Amino acid sequence: MNTRSGGQPSAVPEAILNSGEVVLPPRISRVNGCSLPLHCFQVVTWAVFVGLSSATFGIFIPLLPHTWKYITYVVTGGIFSFHLVIHLIASCIDPADSNVKLTKDYSQPVPIFDRAKHAHVIQKQFCHLCNVTV
Numbered sequence: 553m554n555t556r557s558g559g560q561p562s563a564v565p566e567a568i569l570n571s572g573e574v575v576l577p578p579r580i581s582r583v584n585g586c587s588l589p590l591h592c593f594q595v596v597t598w599a600v601f602v603g604l605s606s607a608t609f610g611i612f613i614p615l616l617p618h619t620w621k622y623i624t625y626v627v628t629g630g631i632f633s634f635h636l637v638i639h640l641i642a643s644c645i646d647p648a649d650s651n652v653k654l655t656k657d658y659s660q661p662v663p664i665f666d667r668a669k670h671a672h673v674i675q676k677q678f679c680h681l682c683n684v685t686v
């Protein structure tokens with residue numbers, strides 16, 4: 553069983569870094585990839601997309617020979633547009649199970665999980681945090 557410095561049983565989901573530092577999740581659940589507070593990966597993915605788009609369309613393609621330039625604009629533009637649409641869809645959907653979506657109130661803090669009562673959050677297709685069958 554995980555224990556904190558005070559010897560109390562650990563009651564909330566957590567991750568332990570290599571340095572031994574305990575990282576707690578935000579108290580309010582994220583609904584989708586647009587929910588605040590943003591995770592650093594959310595910022596990095598958009599920054600990489602904007603950076604690669606700028607470099608590709610602003611620097612690399614204009615340096616190509618005239619005949620290749622327009623073909624590359626069309627092919628690369630299609631690929632980047634497809635990626636943008638998929639990225640927006642993936643960021644805006646709520647990945648929660650349909651039973652959780654029906655019952656969960658996202659404005660409430662994340663429920664506390666008691667490791668003394670249950671070994672895992674989800675056992676036999678029942679979520680002990682949401683109290684629903686998933």
Ligand SMILES: [Zn+2]
Nearest residue numbers: 652679681682
């Ligand atoms: Zn749940």
